[in-house]
Amino acid sequence: MKKERFEYGSGHSTPWHAHASGQLYWLSHGVMVIETELAQWTVTPGTVGWFPVGLSHSAWTPGRVQGHSIYPEPSSCCPFPSHPGIYGADAFLMSVLTRLCRSASDAGPEDYQGTLLKLLGYELSLGDPLPLQLTLPTDRRARNVANELLKNPDCALNQSQLAQRWGVSVRNLSRLFQQQTGLSFSQWRQQAKVVASLQWVLAGLPVSEVALLSGYSNVSAYIDVFRQRFGKTPGQFRGK
Template sequence: MKIERFDYDSLHSTPWHKHASGQLYWLSHGILVIETTSVQWTVTPGSLGWFPADVSHSAWVPAGVKGQSLYLEPASCSPFPAHPGVYGADAFVMAILERLCREGDLSSPAEYQSHLLKLLGFEIAGAPDLPLQLTLPVDRRARNVANQLLKNPACELDQTQLAQQWGLSVRNLSRLFTQQTGLSFSQWRQQAKVVTSLQWVLAGLPVSEVALRSGYSNVSAYIDVFRQRFGKTPGQFQNALLRTESRQKASG
């Protein structure tokens, strides 16, 4: 077991890589966007990002981020989920992590740490996935369209123009998104906008500005889509994250 703290500036990125160990992320400030070959995840304060060993991924930071990573040997990973995911971190899970970090100097018996890791794995495996993931198309041309929309959610090009730009017919673009993401193109684009908007919500920007940056001319429509995805309005989500950050800073 190894614990590392990280503090990255805005727009920091890591190239594609993988670890021989499992990796657990949690944040005290900011947002971390992690991408595998098929899914993009957004890790926020109050959530845990889990990635098993040998999963290729890259990461980037929309704004400054602070957090910690826990690296686990494969033998310790069996209680943890078999697939990557982002999970809620309640007070009990955070208490386990705090104890592991405090005992990370190996001053406690190995058996004690092993029990804590097993308990942590069982808690995470039993927790529901948070709606912080976005499935990505694997077809190269459709992926180019997806990447363009993720980089610029306010893009004004319509589906026909995007398809033509990347050498696809509208019908093929629709088929690829439906088959490879489980969402229609318009549904995926809407979800991409609202997931991408998290970086500005957490930065404390006014909801009207967040909506505009995310490609919504109607603020009420943005709030409705956000609530459908996350179960909270942008303001409620922002307040919850800020409270989480405050608690973690106080405990740290």
């Protein structure tokens, strides 16, 4: 079982790649955005990201991050979920992760580590993934529009202007988002804004500034959408 501690600066990115093992991410500071062919995932402190064997993905960091990764061998991955996901990390789960990350001299026998890994896998399998996933359209034109909005959540262009920029009709763009993400274009855009806002929420920026950076001119509207998505206000989400 390979394990590592990492620390990256703002704007760090990794190219598309896949591992011959599973991969677990969790952070002590910052936000990490991981993208697969079908979705974008946001890992924050207090959560654990799980990505199965062979899943092609890339990653980038909007700000400075610190965290850990564990790479369970395929033979150890049986109890883990078959699909990627982000899960809440309570005190018990964090205790297991901390024990697994001990140095080789303190980690204990291999069978002990294997038991902890299986326990971790069962805990994740029994839990419900958090709403930190944003499904991405697979059509090239719609994906270009999605990427534009993900990079610039405060983008002032409307749907018609975005469709024209990327060579697709408004009607087709609406159809593609509905069919390929399960959300209307406006719903998807709203969710992209609020997921993107997590980086500024966790950085401690005032909610009014976070709303503006996320493309919301109305702070109350931003807080309402955030609460609908995560079940908490921005202040509650960052523990204040």
